[in-house]
Amino acid sequence: MLQSAKFEVTIVGTHGLVVPDEHALPFVEGKHDRVAIKAYFEKKEISFHGKLHRYNDRYMLSFGKRYQKELGVSRNDFFELQLYEDTSKYGVEMPEELQAVLETDMEAMAGFENLTDGKKRSIIYYILRVKNPQSRIDKALIIAENLKLGITDGKELLKDRR
Numbered sequence: 001m002l003q004s005a006k007f008e009v010t011i012v013g014t015h016g017l018v019v020p021d022e023h024a025l026p027f028v029e030g031k032h033d034r035v036a037i038k039a040y041f042e043k044k045e046i047s048f049h050g051k052l053h054r055y056n057d058r059y060m061l062s063f064g065k066r067y068q069k070e071l072g073v074s075r076n077d078f079f080e081l082q083l084y085e086d087t088s089k090y091g092v093e094m095p096e097e098l099q100a101v102l103e104t105d106m107e108a109m110a111g112f113e114n115l116t117d118g119k120k121r122s123i124i125y126y127i128l129r130v131k132n133p134q135s136r137i138d139k140a141l142i143i144a145e146n147l148k149l150g151i152t153d154g155k156e157l158l159k160d161r162r
């Protein structure tokens with residue numbers, strides 16, 4: 001599996017991270033622009049997924065406020081990153097609650113699989129933001145029912161129609 005060495009970064013703008021070419025190019029050239037990422041600061045470590053983007057002749061990753069808060073960093077801090085080849089099916093880890101609901105409902109699973117990769121990730125991120133496991137299941141069930149109705153619009157997929 002492809003992985004980079006650890007390297008130092010700091011936040012650029014409000015949520016950008018510059019990835020030096022020496023660390024980004026092996027992934028991009030290997031057609032692995034979606035990456036798994038580990039960030040290290042002091043004694044904390046977080047993992048997340050992202051996409052390497054080319055912007056103003058350099059490779060960038062998004063590092064949103066949620067990750068900044070979780071890691072405990074601010075704009076002036078320097079911290080370390082390490083990139084890994086993303087081996088997940090959807091470019092982000094599937095929450096077990098959503099996976100269980102889809103596995104028990106083949107029609108909903110087919111609807112999910114027919115969505116674009118970006119819509120799949122949006123749904124996964126939506127479920128991941130819910131902290132309570134029962135609430136995750138409830139949201140996954142709503143999404144499954146809407147998928148079976150043929151709904152593919154992101155906002156409409158989240159609406160409870162009961």
